[in-house]
Amino acid sequence: MTRTRKSILLTALLVVSALTAGVTGGAVTGAETTYRAQDSGAQDDGDDYTAVDSGEVFWQGQFLELSANQSNAGEVWALRRVQNGQVGSLATEVLLDGSGSAVISTSNLEGQYVIVNQNEQPVVFQNGTAQGTGSVSEASFEIANQTLNATFAESMVLNDDSSDARTDLRLQSNRAGYGFYLFSEQLSDQQLADIFESVEVRNGRAVATREAGSDAYFEANFTGVEPGTYDISVVTSDGAAEDSATITVAQPVDGSASLGNATYTEQRGDVVRFNVTFDGTDRATVRLGSEQVNYVSQFTVVDRNGDGTATVALDTYRAGLSPDSPGISVVGEDNFTNFQLLTDPIPGRLDVATYPIEVRVGTTRTAVGSILLTERSTGGIQTWTAPASVDLDNASQIAQVATQDSDVAFQDWAIVQVQASGLYSYVQNVSDLNNNSTGLSMNLTKIGGLNVPPEQVSLDRGRLIVDESGNQFFLVIDSDRLEQGARYRANFTISAENPYVSEGNATSLVTNFTVVNRSASFDRPVRVSAGQATISGNSTLAPGTELNVEAANTGQTPFLKRQTATVAEDGTWEATFDFSDVQPNTNFTVSIDDPQVSVNGTVVSGGAAGEQTTTAGETTTAAGGETTTAGQETTAEGVLGGEETTTETETTTETTTEAAVADDTATVTEAGTAPAPGFGIGTAALALAAVLLAGAAFVGRRR
Structure with missing residues (x-):
C-alpha cells in the first residue's frame, strides 16, 4: 500500500538531493522513528510526493519521499539497482536533510531498486518511514513505466444542445488508481471543467475529481464550444505519464457528400485519387484508415471553386510518416484543412491492406x-518509334501513333517504354529515374564496337511521360540527338534500396535499338497503265509517316501529279495515281521530297504494265546532307513519237558493324553488280546481222 503526500517545502530538498555525492557512516535508529506527515492540503504547486514502501510498485516520474531518524541527518544514502537479487549499480545518491528526510526523483528510472544506508545495507521502508535494515528482497521496490492512451469515442462532435455534442474521453493505462489534470492550449481550465463532468478547477488547474482506472471513461459535452479542432492533454497528477486526444467541434450543417466510387485499388508507392461530391454544402470531413491497420488520418475537404466536386489524392509513399508529412493533397483550386494524423507515425510505408474511407458532413x-x-510490380521494357512530324505530349498520343520497332529512323522519335507500378508517388521527371534513396536507376548507353568502349548518353536528351493509370512511363528521345547508324541500350533497374523491394528481389530490364539512316525507295521497274495505277516502295521511316510522292513529265506532253502515301507497319508504302490522261509510252519521273529519292517510270498501254522492259535509275539523299547515288542513268528522247530510251547500271555496297549484347561482334559485308538490262551477247549478234543486211541491200540498190 502506498500513500501520497504533497509539500512545497520538499521541492527544495529535491534540489539538494540531486546535487549530492558521497556516503558517510551511521546507523538507522529503527521502528521508533515516526514518518513526518506533510500538509495533505498543499496542492497549489501541483507536485505529488509518494511515500516509499518496500515491496510496492511506483511509477516513473513520481517523486518518492522517505524519512529516517533525525540522528541520520546529513548522511548520504543511495538508490541502487537490484541485479541478480543483490545490491547492484548506483542509480542516484540521496542526502538526508536536517530532519533525516529526502525526496528521490524517478525520472528515467525503471526496474527493481533498493535504498541503502551509508554502510551499504538495504533499508526497509513502510509508508515512507525507515523500519531498519533487511535483506534485498525485504527492502526492494519496483519502478515501472506507466502507459497512457487518451482517445475520444467520437473524433467529431457538434456544438449544439443535442446528443451529437456529447462523447466520452477514454483513458487506458497499465496503472489502476491515479489522478490527473487536463490541459489545452485552445481551451481554458474553466472551459475544460465545463466540458467534462468529473473535472473542476483547483489552484489554476482543471483537475479530475475522481481517479482513473486501467480503462476509464469521462463524459464530455461540447455544447456552446466554438467550432475548431482541439488538442486536450491528460497528465497524471504525479507526472508519471501523459497523452493527448484530438477532437473536432463543428456547427450543425445541412447537406451531404458522397464518394465517386465505393472501392479504389492502387499499388503501394502510387497515388490514389478519389472524388468527393458535395450536395448542399461546400465542405466535408474525410477519415482514412482504421485502428486495425494502425493508420488513421482525418481532414476537411473544401469545394473552393463551387463545382460540387473535389479530387483528393493520397500519396501512399509519404502518407503516415509524420503529422507534418500528411501525404494528402486536393487537385486544382479546391483544398483541405485541419489535417490530423490520429495514430502514431508508421515506421515505413503504408502496407498492403484495405483502408476504409469515411465521409461526414457535420457529425453525420x-x-x-x-x-x-x-x-x-515490374513488368517489361521495349522500344517504339513514331513519326518525327507528330507531337508526343502524353501516353494517349503515343498509343495512337507509335509502333514497336527496334529500328528507329534518324530524326524520328525513339520511345523506351517501361511497364512498372508503384513508382508514381516519386517518379515524375527524368531526374527521378536515378535516385539512391528510391533504389531507381536508368541509363542509356551507345554500344561500342571493335576496340570502341560503350558511351553513356545523358537522359536529359529525352523527356519523361508518365502514365499512372497504365502503370507505365516512356522515355521519349528525338533521335536527331543521337548518332546515325549507332546501336543503343536502355536499362532500367529497381534495387532493394527501394522501400517496396525486398533483399534479393531487384529487377533489371534491358532493351536495344538502332538509329538507322532516313531513307525511302521505289519498287522497280515503275511501269504503270494508262488509268488508275499504284506506285509503291519501302522506307525506314516510322510507320504512320506521310510521304509526298510526285509524278511529273517536262517533255512534249508535260504533267504533274501529287499524292500522299503513308508508311505501313512493315515499312511499305503505296500511292495511287490517275494516268488516264497520259498517252501510253510516255516517260516520267516519280520522286519523294523527304527523304529525297527519284526514279524514272513509263506509262504503258493496257496489260503491258508491270513488264520488266524499262529500267529506272534511283537517287537517294540521306538526312544530314549526305548524298548517295545508286545507279547511273542516261535518257535520250527519240525524234519519232517522243519516245524515251533509258539505260541504267547499278552498284551497291553496304557494310555494317555492330557490337552484340553479349560482347559478340558481327561484321556483314555485301557487294553486288547488276548488269544493265537489255545488253548482252545475243543482242549484239542481232544488231550485227541487221547492219550486214542493211549494207547488202544498200550495195544492191547502188548496183
Missing part, C-alpha cells in the same frame, strides 16, 4: 468506401 456520416493497396 454520409458515405463510406475503401482503398485497397496491393503490392507493386
Whole structure:
C-alpha cells in the first residue's frame, strides 16, 4: 500500500538531493522513528510526493519521499539497482536533510531498486518511514513505466444542445488508481471543467475529481464550444505519464457528400485519387484508415471553386510518416484543412491492406468506401518509334501513333517504354529515374564496337511521360540527338534500396535499338497503265509517316501529279495515281521530297504494265546532307513519237558493324553488280546481222 503526500517545502530538498555525492557512516535508529506527515492540503504547486514502501510498485516520474531518524541527518544514502537479487549499480545518491528526510526523483528510472544506508545495507521502508535494515528482497521496490492512451469515442462532435455534442474521453493505462489534470492550449481550465463532468478547477488547474482506472471513461459535452479542432492533454497528477486526444467541434450543417466510387485499388508507392461530391454544402470531413491497420488520418475537404466536386489524392509513399508529412493533397483550386494524423507515425510505408474511407458532413456520416493497396510490380521494357512530324505530349498520343520497332529512323522519335507500378508517388521527371534513396536507376548507353568502349548518353536528351493509370512511363528521345547508324541500350533497374523491394528481389530490364539512316525507295521497274495505277516502295521511316510522292513529265506532253502515301507497319508504302490522261509510252519521273529519292517510270498501254522492259535509275539523299547515288542513268528522247530510251547500271555496297549484347561482334559485308538490262551477247549478234543486211541491200540498190 502506498500513500501520497504533497509539500512545497520538499521541492527544495529535491534540489539538494540531486546535487549530492558521497556516503558517510551511521546507523538507522529503527521502528521508533515516526514518518513526518506533510500538509495533505498543499496542492497549489501541483507536485505529488509518494511515500516509499518496500515491496510496492511506483511509477516513473513520481517523486518518492522517505524519512529516517533525525540522528541520520546529513548522511548520504543511495538508490541502487537490484541485479541478480543483490545490491547492484548506483542509480542516484540521496542526502538526508536536517530532519533525516529526502525526496528521490524517478525520472528515467525503471526496474527493481533498493535504498541503502551509508554502510551499504538495504533499508526497509513502510509508508515512507525507515523500519531498519533487511535483506534485498525485504527492502526492494519496483519502478515501472506507466502507459497512457487518451482517445475520444467520437473524433467529431457538434456544438449544439443535442446528443451529437456529447462523447466520452477514454483513458487506458497499465496503472489502476491515479489522478490527473487536463490541459489545452485552445481551451481554458474553466472551459475544460465545463466540458467534462468529473473535472473542476483547483489552484489554476482543471483537475479530475475522481481517479482513473486501467480503462476509464469521462463524459464530455461540447455544447456552446466554438467550432475548431482541439488538442486536450491528460497528465497524471504525479507526472508519471501523459497523452493527448484530438477532437473536432463543428456547427450543425445541412447537406451531404458522397464518394465517386465505393472501392479504389492502387499499388503501394502510387497515388490514389478519389472524388468527393458535395450536395448542399461546400465542405466535408474525410477519415482514412482504421485502428486495425494502425493508420488513421482525418481532414476537411473544401469545394473552393463551387463545382460540387473535389479530387483528393493520397500519396501512399509519404502518407503516415509524420503529422507534418500528411501525404494528402486536393487537385486544382479546391483544398483541405485541419489535417490530423490520429495514430502514431508508421515506421515505413503504408502496407498492403484495405483502408476504409469515411465521409461526414457535420457529425453525420454520409458515405463510406475503401482503398485497397496491393503490392507493386515490374513488368517489361521495349522500344517504339513514331513519326518525327507528330507531337508526343502524353501516353494517349503515343498509343495512337507509335509502333514497336527496334529500328528507329534518324530524326524520328525513339520511345523506351517501361511497364512498372508503384513508382508514381516519386517518379515524375527524368531526374527521378536515378535516385539512391528510391533504389531507381536508368541509363542509356551507345554500344561500342571493335576496340570502341560503350558511351553513356545523358537522359536529359529525352523527356519523361508518365502514365499512372497504365502503370507505365516512356522515355521519349528525338533521335536527331543521337548518332546515325549507332546501336543503343536502355536499362532500367529497381534495387532493394527501394522501400517496396525486398533483399534479393531487384529487377533489371534491358532493351536495344538502332538509329538507322532516313531513307525511302521505289519498287522497280515503275511501269504503270494508262488509268488508275499504284506506285509503291519501302522506307525506314516510322510507320504512320506521310510521304509526298510526285509524278511529273517536262517533255512534249508535260504533267504533274501529287499524292500522299503513308508508311505501313512493315515499312511499305503505296500511292495511287490517275494516268488516264497520259498517252501510253510516255516517260516520267516519280520522286519523294523527304527523304529525297527519284526514279524514272513509263506509262504503258493496257496489260503491258508491270513488264520488266524499262529500267529506272534511283537517287537517294540521306538526312544530314549526305548524298548517295545508286545507279547511273542516261535518257535520250527519240525524234519519232517522243519516245524515251533509258539505260541504267547499278552498284551497291553496304557494310555494317555492330557490337552484340553479349560482347559478340558481327561484321556483314555485301557487294553486288547488276548488269544493265537489255545488253548482252545475243543482242549484239542481232544488231550485227541487221547492219550486214542493211549494207547488202544498200550495195544492191547502188548496183
